[in-house]
Amino acid sequence: MEEHKNIESIFQHIWKSICIGKKNRHSDFHTFSLATCHQNIVKNRTVVLRGYDEEKGIIIFHTNVFSEKITDIKQNDNVECLFYSRKNKIQIRFSGTALINHNDDICREKWNQMSDQSKLCYFQNINPGSTIKKPADIEQNLQDNMSEAFVIISVYIKKTDWLYLSHSGHKRVTFFNNNIDSGTWIAP
Numbered sequence: 450m451e452e453h454k455n456i457e458s459i460f461q462h463i464w465k466s467i468c469i470g471k472k473n474r475h476s477d478f479h480t481f482s483l484a485t486c487h488q489n490i491v492k493n494r495t496v497v498l499r500g501y502d503e504e505k506g507i508i509i510f511h512t513n514v515f516s517e518k519i520t521d522i523k524q525n526d527n528v529e530c531l532f533y534s535r536k537n538k539i540q541i542r543f544s545g546t547a548l549i550n551h552n553d554d555i556c557r558e559k560w561n562q563m564s565d566q567s568k569l570c571y572f573q574n575i576n577p578g579s580t581i582k583k584p585a586d587i588e589q590n591l592q593d594n595m596s597e598a599f600v601i602i603s604v605y606i607k608k609t610d611w612l613y614l615s616h617s618g619h620k621r622v623t624f625f626n627n628n629i630d631s632g633t634w635i636a637p
């Protein structure tokens with residue numbers, strides 16, 4: 450059976466993969482690579498997919514407000530989220546703009562649902578990226594309040610670039626502003 454035959458089903462498949470990625474930590478789509486660009490220097494790192502909004506076209510992850518990626522995003526909110534599933538032979542690149550949620554109701558609601566283990570990494574005595582003498586210098590002490598360090602990043606998708614690798618012919622489609630009607634076949 451020919452796979453990924455039409456643009457509509459590809460769009461639906463993208464969001465189904467994102468849904469599974471959020472729920473299932475064993476899915477290839479559970480993590481993605483987040484690229485930022487600051488003063489012409491590109492940086493990439495792995496983050497966990499924590500949420501999404503299919504209707505609005507949003508990808509969500511959590512991070513530490515004192516991390517370098519936040520400095521980057523504050524200077525330049527253009528980011529790219531790269532997903533790759535070896536199993537499905539699919540790459541998805543979402544490029545868009547990142548919005549930082551900090552100390553707001555969105556953060557408080559999520560914080561209250563998090564395990565102590567997840568909360569703990571936001572109570573670190575030394576900010577991420579700082580030089581330390583030895584790993585044992587790091588201490589984490591849980592507190593009752595929501596950590597100042599906790600932020601939720603929402604990436605508003607401007608462009609989706611989907612690529613499927615297959616022996617019977619590679620396939621590639623782009624969408625703009627998460628609009629199914631904007632879908633176009635692209636030379637892979």
Ligand SMILES: Cc1cc2nc3c(=O)[nH]c(=O)nc-3n(C[C@H](O)[C@H](O)[C@H](O)COP(=O)(O)O)c2cc1C
Pocket residue numbers: 480492493494495496497498510511512513516517518519577578
């Ligand atoms: C599997 C995996 C998952 C990760 N998930 C997150 C995450 O959800 N949020 C995060 O801030 N860092 C996460 N990290 C750590 C980042 O990759 C990165 O090292 C850290 O955030 C510092 O990045 P920065 O200095 O560019 O801000 C993860 C790393 C790995 C290997």
